[in-house]
Amino acid sequence: MEGLMRAPYDATVRQTLASLERNLLPDAVIRRLTRCSWLADFGLVTDPPLNSNSLTSSISLTVPLREMPVAISTDKPKTQHYELPTSFFKLVLGKNFKYSCCYFSDGSKTLEDAEEAMLELYWITSYIADISTFEMDASYDRIYSIEMFEHMKNYHDLLKKIAKWMKQGSLLFVHYFCHKAFAYHFEDLNEDDWMTRYFFTGGTMPSANLLPYFQDDVSVVNHWLVNGKHYAQTSKEWLKRMDQNSASIKPIMEATYGKDQAVKWNVYWRTFFIAGAELFGYNNGEEWMVALFLFKKK
Numbered sequence: 001m002e003g004l005m006r007a008p009y010d011a012t013v014r015q016t017l018a019s020l021e022r023n024l025l026p027d028a029v030i031r032r033l034t035r036c037s038w039l040a041d042f043g044l045v046t047d048p049p050l051n052s053n054s055l056t057s058s059i060s061l062t063v064p065l066r067e068m069p070v071a072i073s074t075d076k077p078k079t080q081h082y083e084l085p086t087s088f089f090k091l092v093l094g095k096n097f098k099y100s101c102c103y104f105s106d107g108s109k110t111l112e113d114a115e116e117a118m119l120e121l122y123w124i125t126s127y128i129a130d131i132s133t134f135e136m137d138a139s140y141d142r143i144y145s146i147e148m149f150e151h152m153k154n155y156h157d158l159l160k161k162i163a164k165w166m167k168q169g170s171l172l173f174v175h176y177f178c179h180k181a182f183a184y185h186f187e188d189l190n191e192d193d194w195m196t197r198y199f200f201t202g203g204t205m206p207s208a209n210l211l212p213y214f215q216d217d218v219s220v221v222n223h224w225l226v227n228g229k230h231y232a233q234t235s236k237e238w239l240k241r242m243d244q245n246s247a248s249i250k251p252i253m254e255a256t257y258g259k260d261q262a263v264k265w266n267v268y269w270r271t272f273f274i275a276g277a278e279l280f281g282y283n284n285g286e287e288w289m290v291a292l293f294l295f296k297k298k
Contacts, residue, residue, distance in 0.1 A: 021268075022263065023263055030270075031274055034278050035279075037192050059213065061183045062213045065154055067154075069154060070132040070157050071152050071153055071154075071202065072202040073202030076202060084256050084269075091241060091249055093241075096112070096115040096116070098118065099147075101231040103121065103230050104117070111234070111238075122146070122292075138165065139166060142170060144172075145172070145174045150200070150205065151200075152204065159172075159211075159295075160216065166297040169296070171295065173292070173294055173295075174211065174291075176206055176290070177290050178206045178210070179206075180225075180287055185203075185204055185205075186200040186205065194271075218297055219298055220293060220295055221294040221296050224291070224292040225292075227284075227285040228281065228286070229280070229281060229285035230285070232276070232280040234276075235276035235277040239273035242273065
């Protein structure tokens, strides 16, 4: 959007965000606005969706990614997602504290069931560190990465580093959310880049086929796609639990962000979950989804 339309559009966005921060917008309006924001970026407001240049999009992004650091603005995402204490996530997530897509199989009746269903696909022992600077001498038979690659940039250097920690014959499992065809940066360029500014600074939305372009040190053994409806339902469950525990969450927000900012950030987190439900539920879960990769060391 350029020229004469930009200024009034930005003014409207600022006014809308001000209303959002004061908790004046009903959920139905928030859902509509978040969907329109995401879809307008892709020309997906047309029917059928515009995806003719998807292959070019993925290939063209691989060149600049190889020239970037492994990750950028690493401090901001850590505070954006993990500034809230564990007490918040105890109230919102399931008993396994799985802060990533769950799998709602036919037998899944609760969020806990869906957590277990996804964990059955990858049993893991977790290790938390800043991957852009982390180094170690140890090597492993199995390495798992769950929704970390979305915060990265240089996948060539990242996979090269991970390959050093893999024993010969070992496997790497990667789970990331993605668009089915387009890879793009999360960029804070305009007033409506709300998600980037508050939750995904320095991030990347991979495409489902992006990582196979970085098989210098590892090679793909298998590749699966999980329909986006599972992540949409996960987000809805998080939102439902947040609303059910609103009285307990209020003092957590006040202690974390200050009393004068608590309402705003409570709305931001609700909007984050609403946006996730709208994004991954779009087009019956066939537009944005989750990709699972199994790699072996070369």
